[in-house]
Each structure stands twice: as C-alpha cells, then as structure tokens.
Amino acid sequence: xxxxxxxxLPDLFLFDPNYPLLxxxxxxxxxxxxxxxxxxxxxxxxxxxxxxxxxxxxxxYYMAGGVFVLLLILNAVLNFYFGKWMGAAKGENNKRxxxxxxxxxxxxxxxxxxxxxxxxxxxxxxxxxxxELLDIILPLGISFYTFKSLSYILDIYLxxxxxxxxxxxxxxxxxxxxxxxxxxxxxxxxxxxQINKTYNLTRKDIAMGLMxxxxxxxKKIMIADYISLNFVDRVFDSPIRFTGVENLxxxxxxxxQLYCDFSGYSDxxxxxxxxxxxxxxxxxNYPFKAKSVSDFWKRWHISLSSWLLDYVFRPxxxxxxxxxxxxxxxxxxxxxxxxxxxxxxxxxxxIWGLLHGLYMGIGLLVQGPKRKFYNKYNLFNSKIFxxxxxxxxxxxVAFSFIFIRANNFESAIDVVKQILFFFKPNVFIQFIEGFTxxxxxIVLGFLFHFLPSSLGDKVTxxxxxxxxxxxxxxxxxxxxxxxQVQSADLQPFIYFQF
Amino acid sequence: MISxxxxxxxxxxxxxxxxSIEIKDxxxxxxxxxxxxxxxxxxxxxIEKDYGVRFKGLEVLKCNNVGALQNLVDSKI
Numbered sequence: 001x002x003x004x005x006x007x008x009l010p011d012l013f014l015f016d017p018n019y020p021l022l023x024x025x026x027x028x029x030x031x032x033x034x035x036x037x038x039x040x041x042x043x044x045x046x047x048x049x050x051x052x053x054x055x056x057x058x059x060x061y062y063m064a065g066g067v068f069v070l071l072l073i074l075n076a077v078l079n080f081y082f083g084k085w086m087g088a089a090k091g092e093n094n095k096r097x098x099x100x101x102x103x104x105x106x107x108x109x110x111x112x113x114x115x116x117x118x119x120x121x122x123x124x125x126x127x128x129x130x131x132e133l134l135d136i137i138l139p140l141g142i143s144f145y146t147f148k149s150l151s152y153i154l155d156i157y158l159x160x161x162x163x164x165x166x167x168x169x170x171x172x173x174x175x176x177x178x179x180x181x182x183x184x185x186x187x188x189x190x191x192x193x194q195i196n197k198t199y200n201l202t203r204k205d206i207a208m209g210l211m212x213x214x215x216x217x218x219k220k221i222m223i224a225d226y227i228s229l230n231f232v233d234r235v236f237d238s239p240i241r242f243t244g245v246e247n248l249x250x251x252x253x254x255x256x257q258l259y260c261d262f263s264g265y266s267d268x269x270x271x272x273x274x275x276x277x278x279x280x281x282x283x284x285n286y287p288f289k290a291k292s293v294s295d296f297w298k299r300w301h302i303s304l305s306s307w308l309l310d311y312v313f314r315p316x317x318x319x320x321x322x323x324x325x326x327x328x329x330x331x332x333x334x335x336x337x338x339x340x341x342x343x344x345x346x347x348x349x350x351i352w353g354l355l356h357g358l359y360m361g362i363g364l365l366v367q368g369p370k371r372k373f374y375n376k377y378n379l380f381n382s383k384i385f386x387x388x389x390x391x392x393x394x395x396x397v398a399f400s401f402i403f404i405r406a407n408n409f410e411s412a413i414d415v416v417k418q419i420l421f422f423f424k425p426n427v428f429i430q431f432i433e434g435f436t437x438x439x440x441x442i443v444l445g446f447l448f449h450f451l452p453s454s455l456g457d458k459v460t461x462x463x464x465x466x467x468x469x470x471x472x473x474x475x476x477x478x479x480x481x482x483x484q485v486q487s488a489d490l491q492p493f494i495y496f497q498f
Numbered sequence: 499m500i501s502x503x504x505x506x507x508x509x510x511x512x513x514x515x516x517x518s519i520e521i522k523d524x525x526x527x528x529x530x531x532x533x534x535x536x537x538x539x540x541x542x543x544x545i546e547k548d549y550g551v552r553f554k555g556l557e558v559l560k561c562n563n564v565g566a567l568q569n570l571v572d573s574k575i
Contacts, residue, residue, distance in 0.1 A: 294536075
C-alpha cells in the first residue's frame with residue numbers, strides 16, 4: 001500500500017557512511033517538514049519542543065556522522081561543566097586553570113582527529129623518524145562544534161557572559177542540528193536567550209526562511225555542483241590540457257563554486273533555524289563586492305573570521321602592541337596561518353592562509369600612502385575606481401583559492417603558468433560554444449551576486465504577503481526545478497571536510 | 499563619565515576633532531569613526547603612554563566599551 005517498502009524502514013534509523021543525511025536530500029526535507037508540523041502542534045509548550053529538538057538533532061547528527069554522536073555528547077557535557085566551574089572559581093588563577101583544561105580537552109581532540117597524520121607525515125618527511133599513518137576518521141563538523149563550544153568557554157573567561165545554569169539549554173546550543181556540520185559558528189551569548197522564547201513566527205520570518213532555503217539549494221545544486229562537475233573539476237584535474245583562458249575561467253568558476261557551495265549551506269542552515277524560531281548569525285555578505293582583502297574577511301565566513309578576531313587576533317595584538325605596525329602584522333600573519341590550518345591539515349591550506357596574512361600585512365603597510373594617494377586624486381567616492389578595487393580584490397582572492405582547489409602544489413603552479421604563458425584569448429569563443437550552460441551559470445551567478453542586496457529584501461517582502469499555500473506551491477516548484485537540473489547524486493558540501 | 503583627557507587621546511590617535519564627536523560610557527569602539535580592530539592597539543598604547551600606566555592584555559580584552567576603559571584607567575592611577 002502507498003508503495004512503502006516496510007523492510008526499508010530500519011534504514012531510516014541506521015547510519016550508512018555511504019549515504020549520510022544531507023540538507024538537500026529528499027529524506028531530510030520530508031523529516032524537516034514533519035518536525036515543523038510537530039513544532040506547530042506544540043507551539044505553546046517550550047519543553048515539548050525543546051525535547052523534540054534535542055532528539056531530532058541527535059538523530060540528524062547520528063545519521064550524518066554515525067557513532068561520533070557520542071563525542072558530541074561528551075563535548076556538550078564537559079564544556080557545560082568547565083563553564084560552570086570557571087564561573088564559580090574564585091581568583092584569576094583558578095579561572096585560568098579551568099580555561100586551560102577546557103582548551104586542552106577541546107583543542108586536544110580537534111588536534112588528534114585533524115592533525116595527527118599531518119604531523120606524522122611531517123616527521124617522516126624530514127626524517128626524524130618513521131611512523132605509520134593512523135587510520136583516523138574525522139568526525140563530521142568537529143571543527144565547527146569545537147569552536148562553538150570554545151566561544152562559550154572564552155566568553156565566560158572574558159566576562160562577556162555568565163555560564164548558563166541550564167544543562168538542557170547548553171546541550172541544545174551545542175547539538176543544534178542546522179549549524180552543527182558546517183556553521184555558522186554561533187555564539188552562546190546570542191543563542192542561549194532564544195531557546196526559551198515563545199515560538200511565534202511572523203509572516204516575514206516564514207517568507208525569509210523559505211527564501212533562504214530556496215536560494216541555498218539553488219546556489220548549491222544548480223550553480224556549485226553543476227559548474228564543478230561539468231567544468232571546474234575537469235580543468236583542475238589536468239590544467240595543462242587546457243589553455244590559459246580556460247584555466248582562468250576555471251579559477252573564477254571555482255571562486256563562484258566555493259562561495260555558492262558554502263554560503264548556500266549557510267543560507268539553508270539559517271533558513272531552517274529561522275523556521276524553528278532561531279536567528280543565527282550572518283555568515284556571508286556578498287564577499288566578492290569587497291574593495292580590499294580586509295573588507296573581504298568582513299564578508300566571507302563571518303562567523304569564523306569574527307571568532308578568530310575576538311579570540312586569536314585581539315589577544316595576540318595586545319601581546320605585541322608595543323611593536324607598532326610590526327606587532328599588528330605579526331598578529332595578522334599568525335591569525336591567518338591559523339585560519340588556513342583550521343580549514344585542513346595540509347600545506348595547501350597553510351599557503352592559502354599565509355597568502356591572506358601577507359595580503360593583509362602589505363595592506364596595512366601601504367595604508368598611509370594609499371590614503372594620501374586616494375585623497376589627492378579624490379578616489380574615495382569614484383565609482384570607477386571602486387570597481388577597479390573590487391576587481392583587484394576578487395583576483396587576489398581567486399588566486400589564493402587556486403592552492404585550495406588544485407590537486408597538489410605543482411598542479412597549482414601549472415594553472416598559473418597556463419594563464420600567464422598560454423592564454424590564447426580566442427579560445428574564449430570555443431569555450432562559450434562548448435560549455436554554454438556552464439558559461440551562462442557562471443555569468444548569472446556573478447550577476448546575481450552584484451545586484452543590489454535590497455532586491456532580495458523586496459522579493460522576501462512580496463513572498464511574505466502571499467498566502468501560505470501559494471508559498472508552499474512556489475517552494476515545491478523550486479525544489480522540482482532543482483531536482484530536474486541536479487546533475488548527479490548530491491555532492492557533499494565542500495566545507496564538511498573542514 | 500569619560501574624561502576630557504581620555505577623549506582627547508582617542509581623538510588625536512584617530513585624527514578626529516573632539517568637539518565634533520560624542521563619546522559616552524556606553525560607546526563601543528566600532529561606533530567611533532576610524533576605530534577598527536587594527537588601530538585598536540595604537541589607541542591602547544597611546545593611553546598607556548599618556549597616563550604612564552601599563553595594562554594587562556586580559557584587562558583590555560575585557561573592556562567592552564569606552565566606559566570600561568575609563569574605569570580601567572582610573573583603577574591604575
């Protein structure tokens with residue numbers, strides 16, 4: 001009856017490493033819809049809703065990350081007590097002891113899972129000793145939930161907030177399924193007070209939530225997955241088989257792909273949270289509109305960059321404050337190398353982080369002369385000059401992404417060499433003919449990015465005025481279109497590996 | 499209350515005219531034009547020099563607005 005195969009029912013509750021539960025999958029959309037129905041029914045009972053939220057979050061994480069759900073629970077339990085003990089500790093020294101314990105636990109686990117093999121390889125490479133690489137599986141989302149927990153501990157230490165008295169509330173903060181796998185890395189100080197608010201969605205919230213989920217799916221499945229499978233991957237797999245113009249387009253395409261993949265995920269996470277009555281922090285703000293690299297970092301992965309600003313850069317900067325500009329530059333370079341290292345234990349990420357540290361450092365060194373130059377030629381308000389700044393910044397950022405995407409360092413150099421010495425601009429026409437859908441998607445992707453942001457607000461406004469059934473129909477049509485375009489199996493989100 | 503002396507140090511460091519800007523206890527760094535995360539260190543160093551005091555890094559990190567910074571200065575002199 002109804003075509004349901006009962007024998008497949010246990011699959012719904014058993015983790016399968018080959019089919020982790022992902023936001024874009026139809027199973028997730030179905031389960032999330034069921035969760036929303038439950039939320040509606042228990043709109044008035046905070047306790048019932050929070051209980052279901054915990055169960056659903058643990059189920060979601062188990063279906064995505066398997067047995068590591070136990071590690072997540074351990075993280076929540078221990079950090080709750082570290083926070084509690086630190087809050088109750090008398091004197092700076094006792095507080096610091098609990099801080100160190102918490103750092104040791106959180107960073108120790110992260111280091112074990114993420115960096116052990118990197119350092120074993122390093123020891124082997126420089127011939128200090130020879131060790132076998134360990135068979136370590138990275139628990140999904142560990143970089144994200146570790147940083148989420150650490151922000152709670154550090155904010156208590158810096159007296160930004162008091163530790164929460166409710167273990168349940170803290171548990172919800174850590175395990176909250178929308179942002180558990182890939183951020184945004186929310187702060188407890190903003191999240192905790194939202195847990196016990198009455199569940200009361202406005203029409204605007206619903207429209208905004210649906211809009212974010214739709215935009216996220218479009219960005220991820222229609223743009224990122226399509227251009228990566230059909231073009232970007234092919235070029236990066238063997239850059240020397242393509243001309244410079246194709247390599248350049250693949251580099252630009254990858255910048256767009258990475259943005260659509262990651263910000264698409266963030267949009268879905270923020271949209272889902274909004275429908276559950278939570279406002280998560282913004283994670284992307286049109287990053288390619290940035291006029292400088294420092295501006296870029298205020299717009300790209302904001303939850304991570306602001307985390308590092310508050311807990312890494314500022315303390316370092318205070319330590320080196322008497323060194324003048326050198327102090328700032330040292331703090332910047334260390335912070336950005338750590339940004340790279342946070343993304344992954346590889347030389348590629350270190351180079352990428354170092355490049356951004358250098359961009360920022362150089363930016364700081366030329367700040368004074370630059371300001372004089374801009375003032376002299378009255379460039380601050382020039383739209384054309386603003387456009388040039390955006391173009392230069394985009395190219396600096398796209399250049400840094402080559403090292404993340406290329407299969408290895410030599411391959412990254414090949415990409416740059418092809419662009420510099422084998423450009424062949426006339427191949428551009430052949431590219432448009434050969435890769436028409438890819439070309440259209442890249443152009444559309446960038447075009448939408450550079451449209452005024454107020455346009456999105458207007459569309460959301462219009463959507464919020466519509467009847468809920470009309471909204472549901474629009475949502476279904478968008479999902480249907482996306483599934484038609486979907487090129488293959490849903491590709492894992494790039495940021496899951498970090 | 500933010501003292502004229504503290505206000506002057508901040509404004510000098512940011513090339514601002516003290517008469518054109520209001521700095522209150524609850525004013526946060528990002529509300530003052532030009533006070534960004536990079537020149538934050540310069541402002542702290544300028545304050546330390548002017549008052550002849552030395553802050554601990556943690557003390558400065560705990561200041562969430564200018565009022566807290568004023569209290570920190572007052573506690574040192």
